[in-house]
Amino acid sequence: DTAVSQTPKYLVTQMGNDKSIKCEQNLGHDTMYWYKQDSKKFLKIMFSYNNKELIINETVPNRFSPKSPDKAHLNLHINSLELGDSAVYFCASSQAGGGSNEKLFFGSGTQLSVL
Amino acid sequence: QKEVEQNSGPLSVPEGAIASLNCTYSDRGSQSFFWYRQYSGKSPELIMSIYSNGDKEDGRFTAQLNKASQYVSLLIRDSQPSDSATYLCATLSGAGSYQLTFGKGTKLSVIP
Secondary structure: OOOEEEEEEEEOOOOOOOEEEEEEEOOOOOOOEEEEEEEEOOOOEEEEEEEOEEEOOOOOOOOOEEEEEEOOOEEEEEEOOHHHOOEEEEEEOOOOOOOOOOOEEEEHHHHHHEO | OOOEEEEOOOEEEEEEOEEEEEEOOOOOOOOEEEEEEEEOOOEEEEEEOOOOOOEEEEEOOEEEEEOOOOOEEEEEOOOOOHHOHHHHHHHHEEOOOOEEEEOOEEEEEEEO
């Protein structure tokens, strides 16, 4: 069983569209994250949720809205997609978050291409 | 602004040699340090973590930390072609922090 699974793996869409990426973890972790990795491989945190509560909201356009229906799921909805949104988006989870033993488990990534 | 700096490479080493990957960080409050490996087209995976000054060894991997110099490194002994990947350095600031700060990664190529 995949520990952190996200769908879809590839997403090709036109500018201005709205799209969602789904993420689920079956590890029983309390904390989930969304990271964005740009073409230069720079991995940057976007959001973090702990037990369904938003704890990190980095400087991200408000077109990006995370939603956590329960602690095993963290979805990412993106409105009015722009060319600059093209990147790989990784979902991740960790046991407790904030501890010194911070091991992130990553999903396989969603390659978003905005045309 | 917390920053983690890495030489982007590519770093090329012959098979069997020692690969040395370096990382510096700006936040003196950083307490935990991690090395993630990312194969092309794949997700990052944790390979080493280190919290105290000195060396930590795990198989062919050795992480080294010097908090006074704000420097952390990863040595890979007996490098194999399968070690060819991008290595991401990451830091975690203080207890209660949920936010890992990643460097841009160093691409390592091990030449057979």
